[in-house]
Amino acid sequence: MPAPERTSLEAVVTAGRAVLEADGVAGLTMQAVAARVGVRAPSLYKRVADRDHLVRLVAAATVEALGERLAAVPDSGDAVRDLAALAGALRAFARSAPAGYGLIFVPGPAAARPDREALARASAPVLRVAAALAGPADALPAARTVTAWAHGFITMELAGAFALGGDVDEAFAFGVRRLAAALAGPDAGAGAGGVSRPR
Template identity: 65%
Template structure:
């Protein structure tokens, strides 16, 4: 068995992510990770404080990976096209890592949530596209609307909750078109 010094934190987090995806959050235990990386469970505590800290590391790494995937969407000069590419990248990530995706959007305890810094970095591509579409003064609101729509759609899709038939790919594209139109429409007058 490898000694704890030969088991890196990156290996521990990767093993935990694999267990999360294959077996679910309830089976993501220090013992299961230790077995996966080839050490005894007490040895993990030299690298990770406890299970909550392990879950937080998994959530942070997942958020970072999502942010990298979203950042890979290059600016085309057409904000509507960029929003569509961003939405498709978001959806593809969720399908490739469904348990990790659900973890980062779950209402977990503070100890298991990703840091604000990680979330801020991952949000940068959505904020950029939102600012391009809706204007800098509405970037945060537009990015939140985009994220809420995309997360709602993808969460329902992963849960098998679309039961009325129809083509989900077409529905997703319809949503992109409608969001783009909403973000670029003139601002309606406010009711005072």
């Protein structure tokens, strides 16, 4: 009778995410994850092909968790309010899992990147709001603009780069309002696809 499996792929990925947050990408090794799940490193190869595969699984799980966080933001019918809520959810996720957040936004080897379908699922709420603000034809560039701005702000915040004082939360809210107004353009109003002007 074969010996029972001592760990599951889910446990390996969960351990990998914990190791990533504790020790960063450099510390995300087969040995570190094996130690956390209580097996020897060679046992992990029953579940994971190599370190690149491990990083990809952890990145994919992180993208999935981010997607769940964004999908939980309700559609209020007000695209400006929804943009603020989504940006806030992204910021909260980055604060709760900064190493994981960094992993999914930093280029890495192709073998370690999450697949496009996972990224598309996670991006769907942002694309929806971007389409409501800028129109369906401009949804993708609008969503990329939102993501690039939010990522830049969040990355600076996590790095402690806002050294001039002032209220960083208010600065984030200000940026979201201005970005929403810019994406909606001069013709947007309360009757245009549910978009209302930020106040």
